[in-house]
Amino acid sequence: MDTTATTPKTTTGNMPLQLIDLSLEYPDGEGTIKALDSVDLAVGAGQVLSLIGPSGSGKSSLLAAAATLIRPTSGLVIIDGTTASDLNDSQMTTLRREKVGIIFQQPNLLASLTAVEQLMISDHLRGKPLKPAKVRALELLDIVGLADSAKKRPHQLSGGQRQRVNIARALMGEPKVLLVDEPTAALDHTRSESIVRLLVQVTKEFSVATVMVTHDTEFVSLTDSVASMRDGILALPELVGA
Numbered sequence: 001m002d003t004t005a006t007t008p009k010t011t012t013g014n015m016p017l018q019l020i021d022l023s024l025e026y027p028d029g030e031g032t033i034k035a036l037d038s039v040d041l042a043v044g045a046g047q048v049l050s051l052i053g054p055s056g057s058g059k060s061s062l063l064a065a066a067a068t069l070i071r072p073t074s075g076l077v078i079i080d081g082t083t084a085s086d087l088n089d090s091q092m093t094t095l096r097r098e099k100v101g102i103i104f105q106q107p108n109l110l111a112s113l114t115a116v117e118q119l120m121i122s123d124h125l126r127g128k129p130l131k132p133a134k135v136r137a138l139e140l141l142d143i144v145g146l147a148d149s150a151k152k153r154p155h156q157l158s159g160g161q162r163q164r165v166n167i168a169r170a171l172m173g174e175p176k177v178l179l180v181d182e183p184t185a186a187l188d189h190t191r192s193e194s195i196v197r198l199l200v201q202v203t204k205e206f207s208v209a210t211v212m213v214t215h216d217t218e219f220v221s222l223t224d225s226v227a228s229m230r231d232g233i234l235a236l237p238e239l240v241g242a
């Protein structure tokens with residue numbers, strides 16, 4: 001492997017997700033709770049960062065701020081070069097739609113739709129042409145190992161398969177950033193491992209920057225780096241195995 005070629009890339013290269021001095025406070029009675037405390041983070045294209053830390057340490061808050069679902073109290077969220085805090089709400093929604101894929105613990109699929117329809121629905125609602133959407137949806141279902149399940153509805157799929165549909169759906173809009181909150185919380189060990197492996201695979205294949213919150217520290221070794229949170233403070237990411 002040519003390490004000289006890859007080293008500069010990780011330092012100066014493409015960082016689809018950057019958080020700079022990010023703080024987030026929630027109102028709490030008379031005072032406030034500091035969910036994020038001056039967090040700095042950059043995740044490169046094709047990299048999976050595992051985010052660990054105790055319950056209440058701010059992991060989901062970090063994902064919500066990075067996803068532009070909540071505005072931070074201070075600091076910057078930069079998605080694929082665009083600073084989210086410079087945008088109004090509708091511009092921010094567009095940025096999220098075009099650049100961010102979000103995967104939560106519960107797949108939240110629509111009960112009446114088949115797997116391929118779950119992937120096509122948002123293109124459909126936006127009035128985009130259906131033929132290319134279907135081609136891409138079938139391609140993605142193939143990539144996540146569900147080529148034979150395109151016509152199945154959620155109740156005909158296992159928990160692991162539903163999470164695979166969820167992952168494929170998040171990739172439909174060709175995101176630059178993938179934010180994943182406890183994707184394996186509802187799954188057994190074997191299925192959890194294969195979901196983490198799939199997230200790593202699609203991160204490389206589509207060159208997205210992925211942050212995965214996980215309580216399974218065991219699977220952290222499958223990802224590129226790990227950072228831990230405590231009381232809203234992020235300890236710097238370490239390269240896994242370094």
Ligand code: ADP
Pocket residue numbers: 026027033034035053054055056057058059060061062
């Ligand atoms: P984690 O995902 O690591 O469990 P969270 O980001 O959910 O942590 O929570 C961080 C802190 O912020 C906790 O003290 C939690 O109680 C608080 N918190 C989270 N969401 C809200 C909210 N919507 N309103 C008020 N406090 C919140």
Ligand code: MG
Pocket residue numbers: 059060061
């Ligand atoms: Mg959480």
